[in-house]
Amino acid sequence: MSKIIVITSGKGGVGKTTTSAAFATGLALRDYKTIVIDFDVGLRNLDLVMGCERRVVYDFINVINGEANINQALIKDKRVENLFILPASQTRNKDALTLKGIARVLEELKKNFDYIICDSPAGIEHGAIMAMYFADEALIVTNPEVSSVRDSDRIIGMLSSKTRRAMQKMPPIKEHLLITRYEQKRVNKGEMLSIKDVEEILAIPLLGVIPESLEILKASNSGVPITYNKETDAGQAYLDVVARFLGEEPPKRKKKGFFRRWFGRKL
Amino acid sequence: MKNKPVLELKGSLLTLMVLNLFNSDNEVIAKALAEKISKAPDFFQQVPIVIDLQALEDNPIILDLSELIKLLRTYGLTPVAVRGGSIEQNEIALNMNLGILNNIKSQTSASQLTEETKIAVTPEILPTKIIRNPIRSGQQVIADKGDLIVLSTVSHGAEILADRHIHVYGALRGRALAGINGDKKAQIFCQQLYADLLSIAGQYQVNEDFPNDLIGKSAQVYLEQDNLIIKEL
Numbered sequence: 001m002s003k004i005i006v007i008t009s010g011k012g013g014v015g016k017t018t019t020s021a022a023f024a025t026g027l028a029l030r031d032y033k034t035i036v037i038d039f040d041v042g043l044r045n046l047d048l049v050m051g052c053e054r055r056v057v058y059d060f061i062n063v064i065n066g067e068a069n070i071n072q073a074l075i076k077d078k079r080v081e082n083l084f085i086l087p088a089s090q091t092r093n094k095d096a097l098t099l100k101g102i103a104r105v106l107e108e109l110k111k112n113f114d115y116i117i118c119d120s121p122a123g124i125e126h127g128a129i130m131a132m133y134f135a136d137e138a139l140i141v142t143n144p145e146v147s148s149v150r151d152s153d154r155i156i157g158m159l160s161s162k163t164r165r166a167m168q169k170m171p172p173i174k175e176h177l178l179i180t181r182y183e184q185k186r187v188n189k190g191e192m193l194s195i196k197d198v199e200e201i202l203a204i205p206l207l208g209v210i211p212e213s214l215e216i217l218k219a220s221n222s223g224v225p226i227t228y229n230k231e232t233d234a235g236q237a238y239l240d241v242v243a244r245f246l247g248e249e250p251p252k253r254k255k256k257g258f259f260r261r262w263f264g265r266k267l
Numbered sequence: 268m269k270n271k272p273v274l275e276l277k278g279s280l281l282t283l284m285v286l287n288l289f290n291s292d293n294e295v296i297a298k299a300l301a302e303k304i305s306k307a308p309d310f311f312q313q314v315p316i317v318i319d320l321q322a323l324e325d326n327p328i329i330l331d332l333s334e335l336i337k338l339l340r341t342y343g344l345t346p347v348a349v350r351g352g353s354i355e356q357n358e359i360a361l362n363m364n365l366g367i368l369n370n371i372k373s374q375t376s377a378s379q380l381t382e383e384t385k386i387a388v389t390p391e392i393l394p395t396k397i398i399r400n401p402i403r404s405g406q407q408v409i410a411d412k413g414d415l416i417v418l419s420t421v422s423h424g425a426e427i428l429a430d431r432h433i434h435v436y437g438a439l440r441g442r443a444l445a446g447i448n449g450d451k452k453a454q455i456f457c458q459q460l461y462a463d464l465l466s467i468a469g470q471y472q473v474n475e476d477f478p479n480d481l482i483g484k485s486a487q488v489y490l491e492q493d494n495l496i497i498k499e500l
Contacts, residue, residue, distance in 0.1 A: 124405075150404050153422045157403025201440075203401055203420060 010151030051223025321351030
């Protein structure tokens with residue numbers, strides 16, 4: 001059974017596209033046939049983060065409008081088998097997304113893929129609603145700060161009211177909380193909300209915590225999803241997220257000990 | 268040039284003076300009327316007046332309506348309509364250019380009666396709205412009749428409103444407005460008070476004004492002489 005998963009947040013800049021790329025790559029590395037769709041029409045970014053921007057010929061909107069068939073628009077990832085990208089159009093805007101068109105494309109993709117990852121645009125408008133509408137599960141990407149948490153809360157409300165599952169009275173979308181850009185140091189200083197605070201306010205199951213990492217910026221800029229770099233905290237954290245998503249219980253990552261914290265990474 | 272409409276017909280509620288008659292003897296009426304009007308003769312000049320004959324319905328002596336209308340006109344009043352008259356009296360009124368108004372009294376008494384019997388048979392039960400899921404930022408839940416009970420949390424930026432009481436069994440972080448139709452006896456009860464705003468029958472307080480020691484506590488909110496009181500439960 002193919003599953004549609006939306007990566008959403010409400011707020012911008014919290015790591016939706018990074019997560020979409022890393023999560024989709026992680027699933028593909030586990031041999032699931034995965035496609036990631038960029039719903040951010042007009043602000044095409046996913047192909048950059050995935051390092052395939054120079055191979056975009058046709059895009060999602062072309063397929064919706066029937067100007068290209070799905071196979072012409074799909075871009076096969078060069079690093080891992082089973083991973084495909086459906087890029088957004090940079091020249092159009094979100095009004096080009098129609099429910100009917102999206103439904104048709106998704107139906108087509110369901111035949112061939114295990115997981116369909118929808119990278120939502122920020123905001124709560126048309127584009128975000130289109131991205132979440134057909135979802136079976138949702139990853140809510142949240143930074144440990146109040147505005148991001150509030151926006152996520154709003155998005156969770158929309159998941160349970162504005163989507164196909166809500167409107168057709170089907171079982172609700174399964175929600176997962178993903179906290180990104182987390183810094184224990186700043187939490188200890190009281191500058192950042194703790195995991196517990198965020199969990200308490202949003203009241204949905206926590207799938208994982210991605211630490212703030214310079215490696216992510218590097219990964220995005222070089223177009224290599226962070227999941228390939230298991231040596232980094234963030235890369236490992238995304239792999240753990242994928243494992244937990246697939247129902248496994250990955251080993252608890254030990255927090256750095258006293259000495260290690262004291263002497264930094266040199267030890 | 269704008270196309271202004273030439274005219275407009277609209278229903279309107281007006282305050283009209285009504286002359287209720289309890290005696291059908293024109294002489295007695297004339298005397299009583301003279302006495303009333305002599306107290307403030309200017310006040311009655313050109314005043315439109317409705318003649319109400321309902322009380323005379325069962326009176327054996329038939330009032331001479333045309334005489335009465337003439338009498339009122341001599342005092343400067345302007346009779347405009349008759350209400351509760353017999354068929355003959357209505358005929359007279361129409362002939363003298365007066366309107367006929369519906370006999371509202373008997374109608375209301377009749378409807379009052381049915382209403383009362385209805386209440387007696389099935390006492391009105393106000394429906395309570397029970398919400399089990401969390402109410403998220405941007406969502407609004409209204410119980411426009413009766414109470415609202417929320418078994419989960421109400422997030423910051425969410426809004427819950429009720430005609431009567433509000434109960435929240437999770438954390439209350441959003442806005443809670445009870446007694447939205449003016450019920451000053453409505454109250455708010457919650458397990459963990461972090462609300463953005465609390466209001467009862469329009470009297471409100473924002474979070475900053477809450478007593479500090481009550482934040483996060485279970486609390487009861489009610490009105491006392493139009494002042495919003497927040498008290499620990």
